[in-house]
Amino acid sequence: MIRNDTHFWSPAHSDGLSESDLSKIHDTIKKRNLYHIPRLNFCCDCLERIEDDDFRSGCNSCGKQWHLRCIPSSPAVINHPFHAYHPLELLIDVPPEHSKGKCDACKEELKSYFYHCSLCNFSMHVRCSRNPPPPKVKTSKCHERELFCMVRNDTFTCNACGTHGERCPYVCAPCGVMFHRECIDLPHVININRHDHRVSHTYSLGFGNWKCMICHKMVDWRYGAYSCSTCPDYVVHSKCATRVDVWDGEELEGVPEETFVVSPFREIEKGLTIEHFSHKDHFLIKIDEEDDILDVSIRCEACVRPIFSETHYKCMQCDDFFIHETCANLPLRKRHWLSTKPFYLNANKDESKSLFRCDACETTSNGFKYESEGPEGVISLDIRCAFVISSVSLECHTHTLFLTTMDRGTCGGCKVSEQYVLRCTESECECDFSLCLACATLPEKIKRKGDEHFLFLRHGEKASGKYWCEVCEAVLDPREEWFYTCDVSGVTFHIKCVVGEFPNAKPGFTYHYHCVLGEDPALMYARYHRPVQGEKAEKIELVHNNRITRPNCATCGSRCLRPLILKLKLVNTYEVYCCDVKCSLQFLMNTTKKYQDLHKKMYGETSWPSGQSFVVSTSNPGIRFSDNTVILRLQDRM
Known part of the structure; x- marks a missing residue:
């Protein structure tokens, strides 16, 4: 693209347009000087992206840009069938304060360059004005007869979705039905991420008090909605079912429904022994409900919660493999509101109990997980959140x-x-x-190691005074805070003091930190779940805090009180403990300060490289840069 004082050139156009020619076109709106720039933006007319190699025009005064094909040439005043009573005036600035801020034709947001009627407060995109509704529709999904557009501004109720419209419905006079323009081709059969079965559109649910299972508002049985043929009480508004965050956009009418019923285990001896897909090396034996298991360290491999008196399976040869009966029957595929694509069960065993972050609750786990391939990467769910559908x-x-x-x-x-x-x-x-x-997803009852009775989750108690936490001995306000309490002894505990920072993680795994040097530890806290796997990284282990004498935190110096704490192994010589992730990150930051000075001496930098990442290592001594990663060795440089 070449620009000179008089012409602007494009590879697609051999003839140049002078600045005066472009200004004349723009004069239909307001006379301003136009220019061309090769930067990314959006066209004010079609609202589509302007790529770097697109030929474009812009206005020096207002900063707006257009594709060459969209250079403002629309008339300043038009008459339109959507608003037949008054002419519409072209506006190029932001919508006036009294406007609704949305296009009355497509209901999308107004940005600039649109038609407006100040008398009726009616607005319409220029692109919508060029695409008026067809006067009639011969075939549609919503009705078997021909539909005609009624060019009137009367309000109506759409028979397909049950919501109100303000103008130009499509009607069938013999049947007495009316439809929005966008509802005449609603899909008949779809998958939604709030339900494991398909739902189908129907134009009458039948008399009853129906409630939408997405927005949980009433559904008028006289109008169209989506329902499930397998679950007779499952009903969804048409508008809710076709939301972009609910529907995957595929019409499934005429497509055979997939039968994905695969058992997660093979029964070896009926009602007694199974072979589970997550533990194929050995058989699992069923243990029926029995007296409470006092050892709270016995945890389910799937949900990572303690096993008390629930029916469960245990490995006949391994001492540390237990799984709830309900968790052993988890479906291998299910749907969830976090993605319009299905999720698949991953036993999370190939990565040696890898720590992952649940994208729903934003906590960490190393149990089973459900995964889905989304446009922004893999979405992960722990077992608890996977079954909180709606x-x-x-x-x-x-x-x-x-x-x-x-x-x-x-x-x-x-x-x-x-x-x-x-x-x-x-x-x-x-x-x-x-x-x-x-x-x-917090457990509503839980038991601490050594306690005889269960603790129950409570909040909002009307108490005249304050409670005290039995672990940290800090004050606890029962009217404002959630807490655990024993109904027998009356003792109270903070949530964190009972479940710790890793309520969904099983002790015994090791992982490695990867964070951005220079950030405040509180900011890095959100990144701790992004480990860098590898043998060279510093070993950090999640362990039970069950020593006779509880250790002091290497950072804050206080006694580690939570049930699970972090053990950091340094240079294969000694170990330190930290009470939580924030303290462990601060400890690693403190241990690298002297290496910042070493880096300055070696590389002549006046400051630590901004935006670099670090990994603390115990092998291959030295400091190296590789793929924008600083490797901090704890010995002298090679």
């Missing part, structure tokens, strides 16, 4: 909590913001209660 019922709240939208919010339990939350949807409930997935 709702959860807890003893600590009167009403059932529902996942109605993908909008993030603040959890009423841990008070952490910007999380996926389940909300209370009861109209008579004024609590506006919401709960994140990490709190929603």
